[in-house]
Amino acid sequence: xxxVQPRSVGVRRLGAHLALxxxxxxxxxxxxxxxxxxxxxxxxxxxxxxxENFSLEHWSLALGIPWERPDGTVVQPPFPVLLWLWxxxxxxxxxxxxxxxxxxxxxxxxxxxxxxxxxxxxxxMLIFQMFPAVLSLVALYALFDRLGQFVGWLGINTxxxxxxxxxxxxxxxxxxxxxxxxxxxxSLEEAAMVDGASTWQxxxxxxxxxxxxxxxxxxxxxxxxxxxxxxxASVLLVDEHKLTLAVGAQQYLADHNQRWGxxxxxxxxxxxxxxxxxxxxxxxxxxxxxxxGVKG
Amino acid sequence: xxxxxxxxxxxRHRSRHLTERYxxxxxxxxxxxxxxxxxxxxxxxxxxxQWMFALLFLVLGGSLGVVFTKRTLMSHRYIFPAIAGxxxxxxxxxxxxxxxxFSNYSSTNLLSEERVRDQLMSQTYQAEGNAxxxxxxxxxDLVRLYLESPQGQRxxxxxxxxxxxxxxxxxxxxxxxxxxxxxxxxxxxxxARDALQGLRLVxxxxxxxxxxxxxxxxxxxDRYEAREDGTLYDRRDDRVLTPDHTIGFFVADDxxxxxxxxxxxxxxxxxxxxxxxxxxxxxxxxxxxxxxxFAALTVVFTLAVGFVLASLLQWDQLKGKAIYRTLLxxxxxVPAFISILIFKGMFNQHFGEVNMILDTLFGVRPEWFTxxxxxxxxxxIVNTWLGYPYMLLLCMGLxxxxxxxxxxxxxxxxxxxxxxxxxxxLPLIIKPLTPLLIAAFAFNFNNFVLIALLTGGNPDILGAxxxxxxxxxxxxxxxxxxxxxxxxxxxxxxxxxTLIFLLVAGMSLLNLRLSxxxx
Numbered sequence: 001x002x003x004v005q006p007r008s009v010g011v012r013r014l015g016a017h018l019a020l021x022x023x024x025x026x027x028x029x030x031x032x033x034x035x036x037x038x039x040x041x042x043x044x045x046x047x048x049x050x051x052e053n054f055s056l057e058h059w060s061l062a063l064g065i066p067w068e069r070p071d072g073t074v075v076q077p078p079f080p081v082l083l084w085l086w087x088x089x090x091x092x093x094x095x096x097x098x099x100x101x102x103x104x105x106x107x108x109x110x111x112x113x114x115x116x117x118x119x120x121x122x123x124x125m126l127i128f129q130m131f132p133a134v135l136s137l138v139a140l141y142a143l144f145d146r147l148g149q150f151v152g153w154l155g156i157n158t159x160x161x162x163x164x165x166x167x168x169x170x171x172x173x174x175x176x177x178x179x180x181x182x183x184x185x186x187s188l189e190e191a192a193m194v195d196g197a198s199t200w201q202x203x204x205x206x207x208x209x210x211x212x213x214x215x216x217x218x219x220x221x222x223x224x225x226x227x228x229x230x231x232x233a234s235v236l237l238v239d240e241h242k243l244t245l246a247v248g249a250q251q252y253l254a255d256h257n258q259r260w261g262x263x264x265x266x267x268x269x270x271x272x273x274x275x276x277x278x279x280x281x282x283x284x285x286x287x288x289x290x291x292x293g294v295k296g
Numbered sequence: 297x298x299x300x301x302x303x304x305x306x307x308r309h310r311s312r313h314l315t316e317r318y319x320x321x322x323x324x325x326x327x328x329x330x331x332x333x334x335x336x337x338x339x340x341x342x343x344x345x346q347w348m349f350a351l352l353f354l355v356l357g358g359s360l361g362v363v364f365t366k367r368t369l370m371s372h373r374y375i376f377p378a379i380a381g382x383x384x385x386x387x388x389x390x391x392x393x394x395x396x397x398f399s400n401y402s403s404t405n406l407l408s409e410e411r412v413r414d415q416l417m418s419q420t421y422q423a424e425g426n427a428x429x430x431x432x433x434x435x436x437d438l439v440r441l442y443l444e445s446p447q448g449q450r451x452x453x454x455x456x457x458x459x460x461x462x463x464x465x466x467x468x469x470x471x472x473x474x475x476x477x478x479x480x481x482x483x484x485x486x487x488a489r490d491a492l493q494g495l496r497l498v499x500x501x502x503x504x505x506x507x508x509x510x511x512x513x514x515x516x517x518d519r520y521e522a523r524e525d526g527t528l529y530d531r532r533d534d535r536v537l538t539p540d541h542t543i544g545f546f547v548a549d550d551x552x553x554x555x556x557x558x559x560x561x562x563x564x565x566x567x568x569x570x571x572x573x574x575x576x577x578x579x580x581x582x583x584x585x586x587x588x589x590f591a592a593l594t595v596v597f598t599l600a601v602g603f604v605l606a607s608l609l610q611w612d613q614l615k616g617k618a619i620y621r622t623l624l625x626x627x628x629x630v631p632a633f634i635s636i637l638i639f640k641g642m643f644n645q646h647f648g649e650v651n652m653i654l655d656t657l658f659g660v661r662p663e664w665f666t667x668x669x670x671x672x673x674x675x676x677i678v679n680t681w682l683g684y685p686y687m688l689l690l691c692m693g694l695x696x697x698x699x700x701x702x703x704x705x706x707x708x709x710x711x712x713x714x715x716x717x718x719x720x721x722l723p724l725i726i727k728p729l730t731p732l733l734i735a736a737f738a739f740n741f742n743n744f745v746l747i748a749l750l751t752g753g754n755p756d757i758l759g760a761x762x763x764x765x766x767x768x769x770x771x772x773x774x775x776x777x778x779x780x781x782x783x784x785x786x787x788x789x790x791x792x793x794t795l796i797f798l799l800v801a802g803m804s805l806l807n808l809r810l811s812x813x814x815x
Binding site: 013023103114115151165171231282 | 392
């Protein structure tokens, strides 16, 4: 607590609050707007922030239920949003579990063991992590195109390809987990090994249970990044029923037919869980993100 | 750290525990199966003539086998899967992209030379002679083909099973009149099209008829004939096609290039094209400059907003910081692909909120999507909204680490908030911040998602021979050349991608040096 206070502190405090409130309302406006639009009638953006003609049409369509208007016409859902959401979640869960397994085991080796080439490997991972996958899309496309000729579930237009391709992004997570492992004292594992545990057992039964929190964080981080992945999915997935949400959502706002209302409902439906998950875990996620300097 | 026998490379004793022995054998079995599966892929790629992919999987399978059998490499077993993932999906594509940049790989030069040859050899042409009208007559489950030419020649086949789609030769007999039943309609003909295309009908005088149209059979001949010296003879146009391995096409005597071609090494021609072809150089340089400006301005704007907010939130007289903080990082928490699309709707020139508000307040309706400068401003506005929370969080962390007595001392000496900001806070955080700013610059340099979802690179640059937009970044430009242009010029796209690789590599090396990472 500062001992020396200027006289005008009350005025300044008020000014700071005012400025912050103005800025926050400017920032939050688009998000509130979308929630409001999702409850409005029609697909146009006109209207006040609190809907005048309250309607659940867009929500019903987003959930895949045909909606009957008062005049008797039945509107069919334009896009399979729930299917896209399911695809996204399926891909994200599987790839996050795989990433978590790979990252944890390698982080263990990097944190606890001494072996040849450790330092260059760690530095190399930091460098390669900065190369975005967008740039090698042509090569990745060719790779999966060819692989698909021999292994069907790894071809173009499969979720397998998308999941496997996401394994390239382990470097960031290895660094995060390695940092956490290094903060845990190694004497417990040593004690276990003196008592006859193998390296794997010391890792599996001593270190892993101690690091559940960071594993949760890395899992959620990988999950969020996978949900948001756009470039790879846009190239690898073709059929409408195979799309992930990130690729599918833009179809609502095609140049000539903007389905504003339908989009708003779908966006809130699918964006809310991710946003809430992020906010709950923000403390840990931010630590990991700021260390790596990446946001997808 | 305690080291086990294994990591010293000492032999492991046969375990006393039965389950442990079984697990070890199961592990060995899994590894063996994986190695065999990878070797099978190597063989498959090799037989297909794709040596780069064969080499990739050979290296992968080989290193898998070595790492999991040599006991001195015990520690490497833990990192192998992750390194393999990185190798196959980051490093290999990078090298392969560089490789493609020296080739003319594109939609016209896509298949291997053998496949191109096969494709040409399967081409046919209609020889001079009569076309026959086709009619199908049912006979039980089977179908008779009936052919009739305008000159009155009539042929009929034996009953055929048209569910069988294999290529086969069928003899037909001359006949005087069509079969007695009623002919099948158009729908049945369309359904049987695949089977009909595989039929070769041999007439009694020995000529071969093939499907020439939906309801027609005609004498069709193979157009090309392979010769011993690798050339193809074009029967229809009576000319010789010579394979030209410098351009990857068959070239006819009269100079015509026959598509499709195959990819060949073209050396630096993609690179020279970028820097000398005026239709590509102009847009490329324009996009190059805009990419730098965009990334730099984004970093400046987000840092400015984030830093000011962080200093405000760090002020200990302020109440309700937690709420402000949560609200302020909301843009970071909402998935980017959703918030970018929200802005796309809001900035819509006709129905969007932004123009409605601007119209009522100032009476202007800027053309956010058709005017290049307005589109660029929009991108910067949206990207600042998306990116400032990251800078806010960084700055908050760093400001927290500044000792409070510095501000005390400043207050004693009569320093105001501005003096504190410029003389204490900024100088102390700029050093740890620099590597993170470089990383942010590199990220925005390649901010593909924003461009792809918000403007798609539009409005277009006039007079460009490749799809190029005034708001395109280098990454979205390469993406459009490779995947959205009709020509799909993968070679050119890969060349530009290679140039970006060099820039990114420079940035990350600089970053590594500045941040002094401890390994």
